[in-house]
Amino acid sequence: MSTVHKFALWLRFENKEKVFDYPVQYQNMPPNLNNLAAKLIQRRLFRQLDLDADDIDFFDDYNHEVVNNKPLRGTILLEDLNVTDSKPLVIRFPFSDNMIEFNIRYMGSLFEITLAHSTGAWHTLLVNTREYTELQEDFVFVDQTTKKAIGTEIAFNYLMNNIQPNNQGQFVINFIIRNK
Structure with missing residues (x-):
């Protein structure tokens, strides 16, 4: 019998100030950022924009400071991210x-x-x-x-x-x- 792992991931859409928690659960293989993009693409906002999972990039929260502009690798495991409600994962999309x-x-x-x-x-x-x-x-x-x-x-x-x-x-x- 496999154990179900659960945790909350703090997210923020780049053009918004509001942070929200996103529930994550898995049994065997922990999901990565590519898996998260595939889940998020099912949201109404992304369907209206006709986006694919490849259109979504993730960034460390830069708190509006001018720092590098490199997206995180899609293979990073969600459980390895150090995100909180004051330092969420930032979602960028076209x-x-x-x-x-x-x-x-x-x-x-x-x-x-x-x-x-x-x-x-x-x-x-x-x-x-x-x-x-x-x-x-x-x-x-x-x-x-x-x-x-x-x-x-x-x-x-x-x-x-x-x-x-x-x-x-x-x-x-x-x-x-x-x-x-």
Whole structure:
């Protein structure tokens, strides 16, 4: 007779603040992140977006700090994760097949960053922007269409909800960077 193992896994969707516990149980083989993705894909949210398990990435909770942007390996066993309600496993997924093209102007220089339209777009934008040595200080993006400062994920998501993709299926955003 095999023993049933049970535990709760703390999760957070990347674009949300709310953390929730997800019950996990198994008998023989402990599940890994790939197995978790296959289970999560059955949720209504993912069915509406027509996503596959391969579309889901998992990250350590970065608490909104700008750190690396590398997803966890799918073969990591769930029981080996060190997650809590204050340090949950972060779930990233695409919103669409569209890309976001950022045209960013800073001190007379123009550079372009192209990212997937996903829950991780804000975080990935910050990680990519910090690669420029001169952008290690605190700064905000200023949207050139609305002239509004975009310094938080909430403001960024609001901006994204109010623009449409162009004919090539890209969201084009023109930012100027201002130091705080």
